Amino acid sequence: MKLTILGCYAATPRTFTNPTSQVLEINNHLFLVDCGEGTQVELRRNKVKFSRIKHIFISHLHGDHCFGLVGLISTFRLLNRETELHVYGPKGIKEIITLQLKLSKSWTNYPLFFHELSSKDPELLFEDEKVTVETIPLNHRIYTNGFLFKEKLGPRKLLINEIVKYNIDVSLYQSVKMGKDVESNDGKIIPNHLVTGPPEEPLSYAFCSDTAYYPEIIPQILNTTVLYHESTFLEINKELAAPTKHSTAIQAAQIAKQANVQKLILGHYSTRYSSIQLFKEEATTVFDQVELADDGKIFTF
Amino acid sequence: MKLTILGCYAATPRTFTNPTSQVLEINNHLFLVDCGEGTQVELRRNKVKFSRIKHIFISHLHGDHCFGLVGLISTFRLLNRETELHVYGPKGIKEIITLQLKLSKSWTNYPLFFHELSSKDPELLFEDEKVTVETIPLNHRIYTNGFLFKEKLGPRKLLINEIVKYNIDVSLYQSVKMGKDVESNDGKIIPNHLVTGPPEEPLSYAFCSDTAYYPEIIPQILNTTVLYHESTFLEINKELAAPTKHSTAIQAAQIAKQANVQKLILGHYSTRYSSIQLFKEEATTVFDQVELADDGKIFTF
Numbered sequence: 133m134k135l136t137i138l139g140c141y142a143a144t145p146r147t148f149t150n151p152t153s154q155v156l157e158i159n160n161h162l163f164l165v166d167c168g169e170g171t172q173v174e175l176r177r178n179k180v181k182f183s184r185i186k187h188i189f190i191s192h193l194h195g196d197h198c199f200g201l202v203g204l205i206s207t208f209r210l211l212n213r214e215t216e217l218h219v220y221g222p223k224g225i226k227e228i229i230t231l232q233l234k235l236s237k238s239w240t241n242y243p244l245f246f247h248e249l250s251s252k253d254p255e256l257l258f259e260d261e262k263v264t265v266e267t268i269p270l271n272h273r274i275y276t277n278g279f280l281f282k283e284k285l286g287p288r289k290l291l292i293n294e295i296v297k298y299n300i301d302v303s304l305y306q307s308v309k310m311g312k313d314v315e316s317n318d319g320k321i322i323p324n325h326l327v328t329g330p331p332e333e334p335l336s337y338a339f340c341s342d343t344a345y346y347p348e349i350i351p352q353i354l355n356t357t358v359l360y361h362e363s364t365f366l367e368i369n370k371e372l373a374a375p376t377k378h379s380t381a382i383q384a385a386q387i388a389k390q391a392n393v394q395k396l397i398l399g400h401y402s403t404r405y406s407s408i409q410l411f412k413e414e415a416t417t418v419f420d421q422v423e424l425a426d427d428g429k430i431f432t433f
Numbered sequence: 434m435k436l437t438i439l440g441c442y443a444a445t446p447r448t449f450t451n452p453t454s455q456v457l458e459i460n461n462h463l464f465l466v467d468c469g470e471g472t473q474v475e476l477r478r479n480k481v482k483f484s485r486i487k488h489i490f491i492s493h494l495h496g497d498h499c500f501g502l503v504g505l506i507s508t509f510r511l512l513n514r515e516t517e518l519h520v521y522g523p524k525g526i527k528e529i530i531t532l533q534l535k536l537s538k539s540w541t542n543y544p545l546f547f548h549e550l551s552s553k554d555p556e557l558l559f560e561d562e563k564v565t566v567e568t569i570p571l572n573h574r575i576y577t578n579g580f581l582f583k584e585k586l587g588p589r590k591l592l593i594n595e596i597v598k599y600n601i602d603v604s605l606y607q608s609v610k611m612g613k614d615v616e617s618n619d620g621k622i623i624p625n626h627l628v629t630g631p632p633e634e635p636l637s638y639a640f641c642s643d644t645a646y647y648p649e650i651i652p653q654i655l656n657t658t659v660l661y662h663e664s665t666f667l668e669i670n671k672e673l674a675a676p677t678k679h680s681t682a683i684q685a686a687q688i689a690k691q692a693n694v695q696k697l698i699l700g701h702y703s704t705r706y707s708s709i710q711l712f713k714e715e716a717t718t719v720f721d722q723v724e725l726a727d728d729g730k731i732f733t734f
Contacts, residue, residue, distance in 0.1 A: 145504070231525075
């Protein structure tokens with residue numbers, strides 16, 4: 133998986149910081165997550181090929197997470213896109229976009245599908261042979277979802293030395309990978325566990341922004357490989373986090389620790405602080421595998 | 434007058450070019466004209482004080498002229514703006530903005546007024562003691578207005594030597610400036626033209642984007658000080674200008690010449706060309722006072 137941070141600052145776009153948007157590359161998909169104003173320019177700056185984006189996931193309808201969407205959809209049209217685009221987001225997102233396209237007489241010439249969300253329970257949004265995407269209901273001032281991207285458990289790994297030793301025909305490899313016992317070329321039944329090892333551990337990525345401290349998400353994100361969790365505030369401004377339904381860096385780290393994730397990425401920083409390093413310092417007092425998102429930064433895992 | 438170009442390129446925001454937006458400073462007003470995506474960042478980059486913008490004029494509802502508006506309005510709220518904001522634009526603009534504010538539960542805490550336009554004739558949008566702003570109906574694929582900003586004719590100028598010579602009392606200066614004849618301290622009636630000169634020539638600025646070649650605007654913009662006229666294409670792509678209802682640089686210059694303006698500023702360039710200098714070269718074959726708009730450029734007149 134490759135995660136490109138296009139923007140990770142709260143509230144408003146500024147001269148050198150961008151509102152939330154990121155691209156997750158997973159099994160040949162390029163999933164765009166949130167789309168604050170300026171996202172299309174950040175996609176260009178980070179040399180992300182527009183035509184590879186076929187699915188856009190919008191967490192909620194606050195402007196710093198979605199005001200760039202209508203522009204991106206329009207630019208796709210101007211670039212003569214032909215491939216389908218699927219937009220997943222809160223109920224209302226279809227009306228916002230279609231109203232603007234209608235009034236500007238700029239309907240897309242490519243198929244555009246909206247998948248509007250209103251459930252308070254996790255929902256499966258996308259599934260193919262290798263990947264699933266589901267919502268993570270969050271606790272913010274308006275209806276908000278995080279998103280959980282998971283690789284499916286892959287095939288078992290062939291143990292080549294054993295395959296040769298037991299004289300297994302190549303036509304049976306696929307079946308062996310799927311966990312079936314197998315008959316060798318000389319007629320013996322070989323139990324699967326003698327010729328295969330366990331599949332690779334599937335990776336997973338949980339995007340959780342924006343949200344108050346909300347331990348209800350922990351069962352769903354348990355053992356996730358990487359958790360992106362918002363940390364709008366430092367502990368010193370904890371009194372601002374509760375009423376605005378945002379989290380502090382400490383709270384993000386508490387979620388990461390309880391969910392036993394391998395790595396925590398912090399983001400959605402308020403611009404009131406002198407350095408984002410302060411967020412890491414606070415979070416690592418609770419959980420030691422902390423990284424800082426920043427605009428243009430790429431994480432590979 | 435001071436004109437700051439925030440963006441002047443057609444179609445989509447790109448890494449180094451911005452869609453249409455400009456700020457006109459005239460008699461202590463800061464008028465924002467059009468508001469493509471990213472305008473709020475360009476305002477910051479050009480150090481324009483947000484609170485001084487009280488009137489925003491939107492020419493039409495194509496995205497490259499208005500997709501930055503909802504973000505700017507939202508940012509004003511986050512910055513705790515208190516002063517009124519007036520938005521002038523085509524019918525539909527209120528619904529676009531209010532739908533998004535409603536769905537994000539982010540109503541402005543400052544007074545926000547929409548003035549929706551649908552007339553095909555010029556309309557007076559704003560007037561105070563010194564300035565008027567009116568629409569210039571244009572000819573584009575959707576309902577579009579340019580805007581004409583005009584200083585009013587000021588008071589006549591006192592000829593100080595004559596004022597002293599005719600022994601005019603200081604209490605009468607205001608009346609003399611307004612063109613009245615005056616009684617001198619020794620009782621004679623002095624005709625106004627003996628003690629005043631003509632007022633300063635009032636300045637005017639016409640913003641015309643986007644539009645096909647449309648000579649119908651000429652009577653309205655006759656003798657304008659500065660005309661900003663779109664030139665999306667060069668003559669070599671003239672066949673694209675007509676169906677998209679845009680202009681070439683030559684056509685912009687023809688309008689400038691027929692309208693007898695003092696200066697033509699070109700903008701709204703398609704990004705297909707290697708250099709914007711080509712637009713100036715073409716336009717100057719028709720009209721010699723041509724300048725090129727460019728992002729971040731300031732014109733004072």
